[in-house]
Amino acid sequence: MVQHKFTMDLTWADGRNGTGNITSSNLQTQISIPQEMNGPGIGTNPDEMLLGAAATCYLITLAALLERSEIDVMSLSMQAHGFVSVENGVFTYEKIVHKPTIVVQELSEHLAKRIERLAHKAEQTCMISKAVKGNVLIECDVQILEASI
Template sequence: MDALYTAQATSTGGGRDGHVRSTDGFVDLDVATPKELGGAGGATNPEQLFAAGYAACFHSALQSVARREGTEIAGSSVRAEVGIGPDGDGGFGLTVALHVELERVDRAVADALVAGAHQVCPYSNATRGNLDVDITSSVR
């Protein structure tokens, strides 16, 4: 694959309890281990950053598929939930759940758009076969 864009970011100061910064400076954040994992909390963490990236990327894929199909999805949203926990082999694994909300489309159209987005989204393609992604959708 020839990359059209490459993002770069660097972690300093201790990984989960440190700082991350992209080369362009748009991401410039302290990170902290969540209280639920025994840390102090009080800053973003890798799971939140992954959830934000996946939600935005999947939403973009959803909009692209909808445009291709000639379907208007103004007012749509995608919420990503990324969980972390022991994987049973001494390491840690992730869980992902995507919640898609669409307005003014029927259920069959919504299901087709979500399935199409899951096929073209780079995050979905990267995680496929590595972790289960649970996708639910609702129509308002």
Template sequence: MTDAIYTAHAHAVGGRNGTAKSDDGHLDVKLAFPKSMGGDGNGTNPEQLFAAGYSACFLGALGLVARNQGVKLGEHSLDAEVDLIKDETSFHVGVRLKLNAPDLDRETAEKLLHAAHEVCPYSKATRGNVQVDLEVA
């Protein structure tokens, strides 16, 4: 990748029952199967990490779109849910993103939500591969 403005580095050991660390030490997590999958739940999991990353990235895209359109977001947040889904051969993920923006009318919030989905790097990476449902709270 020739034009990267930033590259994240992480190292994982042990898969879903292991650890993951970033090279700068800011991320250092124990990984564990959730209780609903038969694990002890004493750690995070890839779906939680993906939900956190996607929601943070999406909020950045939302802020960019709002600024470009001259819209003041006011207080806002995004809830991300990432499902691990069993399919015919293995597993895949599904995503639901819910925007909470009480200072915006529903029409404006929906327009911004869909515009952010067009520019968010996570949305671009998942497009055509992952079902992403968008909702305004």
């Protein structure tokens, strides 16, 4: 078994509405509670970071699956949405929706079905999706387009 270790250093000052910093090998940014949750909204926050982790893992997994399937993708982009509810002062990360847009040269019904299956397989096999499974619902709303010439 190969195990990979990732390290992040964090600092925090001034209680709930304070700010902090996170530093890892490829990420340095400020953190705080978002304004939507009555925080200062400085830098990023755990909600965005979870969405970012899930979205980047999904997108990388999707790109790899498309490549392995030898599907010639002209453009791959994505928007992701995270939904957090609050009830009786308790915040719950309920759902993430991945909205990839995949552009191919020539689109057939068969190719569209293959891409759709791969897009859903990426959500099921992504490491972050598997880590939050059972706690956060993850949905996939795929848009497949033919390149305009």
